[in-house]
Amino acid sequence: MSTLPEPNRPPKRISRRKKTLVTIYEIAVFGMLGALMMVSDILMNFIPNVHLVGVMIVILTVVYRWKALFPIYVYVLLIGLIEGAGLWATYCYVWAILWGMVMLLPRRMPKWLAPILYALVCSLHGFAFGFLLIPYQMALTGFTFEQALVWWQFGFFTADIPHGIGNLVGSLLVVPLVTLIRRLDKQIRK
Secondary structure (H helix, E strand, O other), X not given: OOOOOOOOOOOOOOOOOOOOOOOHHHHHHHHHHHHHHHHHHXXXXXXXXXXXXXXXXXXXXXXXXXXXXXXXXXXXXXXXXXXXXXXXXXXXXXXXXXXHHHHOOOOOXXXXXXXXXXXXXXXXXXXXXXXXXXXXXXXXXXXXXXXXXXXXXXXXXXXXXXXXXXXHHXXXXXXXXXXXXXXXXXXXXX
């Protein structure tokens, strides 16, 4: 037995590249996407509880999967620095819930089903946003669970319904933007 490579086959290359958790390209993109989420949130403050953050989180999670946590927490950090630390505690877990809901969706699904599921998840998160804040309200104000439920019910019609409807309308952008981001990402990485 000879250890020489076969004449018609080139020798196997030994890769010296280390696999990294996040590439330099991704660090730059995730920083910009987190900043874009923050800017879109601030620019849409004139419409109470309507913004594109939830829609953007769905898009980024579909495209980048677990790495979407990077731009999400860039956004949380930036919005906390600008608007104050009061939102940090809630935003740290509320956006992770939306990310987790999207992660549970099947990666491959029929083209007709994807927009429906993304719209359902996005709007459901908007409608439930106030309810998801109950643990924070209980910790912050000392409310009992029953008092926190009353607080949530009071804000449901004025805050959560517009939030859920805004997310439903915004979710129409998910599939086209996922397609666009994947195409651009593929071209840039070549």
